[in-house]
Amino acid sequence: MKTAYTTAGQKTESVTFKKGQRERFEFGDVIVIKQYDLKRTLQVMTGANSYMVVPDGGIPGVPTPAAAPGAAPQTPGVVLVTTTITDTGERKPMFGMQARHVKTVIDKAPSGPGCDPSKQHIETDGWYVDLPAAQPDQDATPPPGCVDQVKATLNGDPKALGFPIGYSTTIVGEDGKPNVVAMEITELEVTTLDAALFEPPAGMMEMGNLQALTKAVSDANETKLAASLTTSAPPEKTPGVALVGVPEIVNKTAQQVDTRALRERLVSELTELKLNAVPLAGGQTDLAQQAGAHGYDYILTAEITDLKVSKPGGGIGGVLKGAASKVAGAGASTADPAEAAIAIKLVQPDGKNRYSTNAKGKTGGGAFDVKNVAKSLGSNYVNLMTGRFMMNALNKSMAKNLGGMGMMSDPNLLSMQVQGMNVGPTGGLRGLGLDPTARAASFLMQQSAVATTLTSSALGPQAPSFEEALGDALKNAAKSVSDNLKKK
Numbered sequence: 004m005k006t007a008y009t010t011a012g013q014k015t016e017s018v019t020f021k022k023g024q025r026e027r028f029e030f031g032d033v034i035v036i037k038q039y040d041l042k043r044t045l046q047v048m049t050g051a052n053s054y055m056v057v058p059d060g061g062i063p064g065v066p067t068p069a070a071a072p073g074a075a076p077q078t079p080g081v082v083l084v085t086t087t088i089t090d091t092g093e094r095k096p097m098f099g100m101q102a103r104h105v106k107t108v109i110d111k112a113p114s115g116p117g118c119d120p121s122k123q124h125i126e127t128d129g130w131y132v133d134l135p136a137a138q139p140d141q142d143a144t145p146p147p148g149c150v151d152q153v154k155a156t157l158n159g160d161p162k163a164l165g166f167p168i169g170y171s172t173t174i175v176g177e178d179g180k181p182n183v184v185a186m187e188i189t190e191l192e193v194t195t196l197d198a199a200l201f202e203p204p205a206g207m208m209e210m211g212n213l214q215a216l217t218k219a220v221s222d223a224n225e226t227k228l229a230a231s232l233t234t235s236a237p238p239e240k241t242p243g244v245a246l247v248g249v250p251e252i253v254n255k256t257a258q259q260v261d262t263r264a265l266r267e268r269l270v271s272e273l274t275e276l277k278l279n280a281v282p283l284a285g286g287q288t289d290l291a292q293q294a295g296a297h298g299y300d301y302i303l304t305a306e307i308t309d310l311k312v313s314k315p316g317g318g319i320g321g322v323l324k325g326a327a328s329k330v331a332g333a334g335a336s337t338a339d340p341a342e343a344a345i346a347i348k349l350v351q352p353d354g355k356n357r358y359s360t361n362a363k364g365k366t367g368g369g370a371f372d373v374k375n376v377a378k379s380l381g382s383n384y385v386n387l388m389t390g391r392f393m394m395n396a397l398n399k400s401m402a403k404n405l406g407g408m409g410m411m412s413d414p415n416l417l418s419m420q421v422q423g424m425n426v427g428p429t430g431g432l433r434g435l436g437l438d439p440t441a442r443a444a445s446f447l448m449q450q451s452a453v454a455t456t457l458t459s460s461a462l463g464p465q466a467p468s469f470e471e472a473l474g475d476a477l478k479n480a481a482k483s484v485s486d487n488l489k490k491k
Contacts, residue, residue, distance in 0.1 A: 005190040006440055010183065017440055025201035028443035035443040036201055044446060045203055048216065051223040053208045055216045057446075077149035080117020085110045088159030097168055098191045100132040105163050118149035122177050129170030131163070135193060167438055186438060221263055225251075229284035237298035238281050245300040245488050247278055247349075250285035253306040258469060260307065265473060269305060272481035278488065295352020302350045303484060305477075308361070309344035310469055341366045343472035347480050349487065358487040364475025 006017050020027040024040040034047035047054040086109050093104035109125040168188040173181050203209065210216040240246050249270050252262040266282055273280035283294065283302070291302045342365045349358040 004188050004192070007187050007189055008440075009185045017443075019440055020196055020200055022196045022198065022201060026443075027200050028440055030443070030447075033447070034204075035446055036203075037443070038201065046216065046446075047204060047207065048220050048223075049204075050227070051216075051219040052206070053210050053216055053219040054203055055210045055213065056203075077118050078116070079149055079151050080120070081114045082117065082119070082151045082153050083110075083112045083114055083156070084153050085112075085156045086158065088157075088161060088163055090160070090163040095130075097130065097132060098188075100134075102130040102132050102168060103163060103165065105129060105131055107164070113151070114154075117151045119151060124175040125172060127170050127172045129167050131165035131167055133165045170438070186440075225263070225284050228282060232283070232293045232297050238279070240298060241279050244277065244279050246298060247273060247280045247484075248283040248290075248294045248299045248302045249273070249280055250283045250290060250302065250304060252345075253285070253304070255306050255308050256310045258310045260310075260469065260473065262307075265307075265477065266305075268474060269303075269477045269481060272478050273303075273484065276481055276485040278481075278485060291350045291352055291354050299352070301352075301357065304348045304350060305480065306346045307343065307473070308346050310341070310472070312341045312469070341469050341472040343469065343476040345473075345476045345480055347484065349484055358484065360480075360483055362476050362480035362483060364472045364477070364479060366471050366475075 004019050006019060008015050008017070015030070018029040024038070026037040026039075028035040028037075032048065032050040034045075034049065036045035036047065038045065042059040044057045044059070045054055046057060086107065089106045089108075091104045091106060095102055095104075107125075107127040107129070109123075109127075111121075111123040111125075113120045113122065167186070168191065169186060171183060171185045173183050175181050208219070210219060238246060249266055252265045252269065254260055254262050270280045270282050280303075281299075283290065294302050342363065345362045345364075347360060347362060348356050351357050
């Protein structure tokens with residue numbers, strides 16, 4: 004079946020194949036294969052000719068959040084989940100089957116402190132059918148880490164749901180702002196599928212961990228970016244809005260940072276300021292001239308010129324810079340104040356600078372929120388795996404519990420819906436009103452959260468402090484560029 008999702012004005016499409024105890028989901032160049040019989044998931048990146056095997060319950064070499072060193076202890080609480088299912092009685096033929104019109108309301112209310120103290124109200128208006136083929140039993144195992152106890156109340160008959168072929172879901176969080184995601188199956192066919200669709204693709208390289216897979220995808224994408232100025236069609240231009248190309252950020256310090264992830268962060272900040280910003284590969288000669296010939300108005304270059312950490316109250320006694328900070332800073336805690344300086348230049352196609360300045364950021368600048376996955380250094384992983392433009396559109400709505408895509412993007416929400424319908428972890432779902440594609444999208448979002456943790460831990464204990472300072476500096480840089488471009 005082919006499925007179209009619409010959220011925040013953006014449409015994304017996926018293709019799903021089901022056969023026995025296996026499912027295959029295709030999101031562009033990303034393929035997720037669920038092998039329920041082997042209790043594992045295959046993540047396939049066709050653009051990088053690579054894949055990774057992820058066993059159920061964890062990622063190879065990565066501790067669960069509960070076992071992660073330095074993780075803040077959490078005490079599970081009790082969450083009240085009330086689900087109300089209403090069959091409207093409406094029926095209509097869809098794909099040769101009789102579809103039922105059913106409305107579902109889920110209210111989540113924590114009874115006290117716990118792992119997830121947020122309240123949510125979810126309304127789903129959908130159409131459901133009973134597929135003739137048996138569906139694989141999907142495990143309802145909650146995500147690892149702190150898990151609240153759910154006390155579920157179910158009103159209505161869950162048998163009215165069945166397999167969803169179209170719905171609109173509205174999620175309202177504690178801020179009272181609704182986020183809406185709509186799903187529609189545009190093609191559905193019951194046929195015989197080749198078993199090879201649900202195995203690791205032949206000729207692809209298996210990556211042993213998430214870091215290796217992410218690097219393979221990043222390298223492949225960087226190669227495509229380098230060739231895009233000559234092989235791809237020029238980007239679409241919005242009248243009256245400058246088209247800005249952003250090459251990979253250059254790091255002039257001795258600290259280790261993910262410069263490609265930072266480029267995505269800068270692109271995201273520029274996009275939020277209503278500029279048309281697109282990533283470009285760095286290191287090319289005459290980049291400004293090439294980009295100008297391809298329709299770009301400017302190239303925005305950025306260099307990290309300084310990263311420093313200071314220990315309050317003596318001890319190290321001041322600023323840690325260069326190679327010294329790389330060694331001494333390894334002992335700095337995430338609470339140590341940090342500062343970042345970035346030199347930016349806005350270059351015209353003729354090579355002349357229109358604007359240059361130094362942007363600074365610091366810990367506590369207000370630019371970093373650990374819940375906002377799409378803006379952290381790990382967001383490079385999300386952008387690579389699920390499509391940069393979709394993630395840009397979701398940046399604002401994802402700030403709390405990844406609620407912008409509803410159950411597609413929040414593993415906890417999917418688990419909550421399962422438990423709210425009184426379906427136990429071993430009971431088998433068989434598509435009881437739950438979008439099967441959501442499990443694959445949820446898997447990718449879990450991967451992105453892990454990638455964020457891996458990025459920080461790989462850069463050393465001081466990295467989260469630098470991450471916040473760099474985020475603040477990039478936010479200030481984007482604002483400075485935006486203000487300059489508004490001038491005649």
